[in-house]
Amino acid sequence: MKRTMTLNLSEAEMAALEEMCEQKGLSKIALVRQALRLYKSVDDRLGRGDKVFVESADKSDKAELMVL
Numbered sequence: 001m002k003r004t005m006t007l008n009l010s011e012a013e014m015a016a017l018e019e020m021c022e023q024k025g026l027s028k029i030a031l032v033r034q035a036l037r038l039y040k041s042v043d044d045r046l047g048r049g050d051k052v053f054v055e056s057a058d059k060s061d062k063a064e065l066m067v068l
Helices: 011-024 028-047
Strands: 053-055 062-064
Touching: 011 028
Parallel strands: none
Antiparallel strands: 053 062
């Protein structure tokens, strides 16, 4: 069963959403759904006590991802 939700975004948030949709060729709802799946995956790992890292392509820089 699908449910409907209204989402109010600031101008900056909407601009970021629209820019990412254009870059990725996704609709707004598809991008929001993808973001929710990613956030859930990260949150599940952090909830288990895992650490999540972001590493540069050349592996010269690595930083722990912090979620508030």
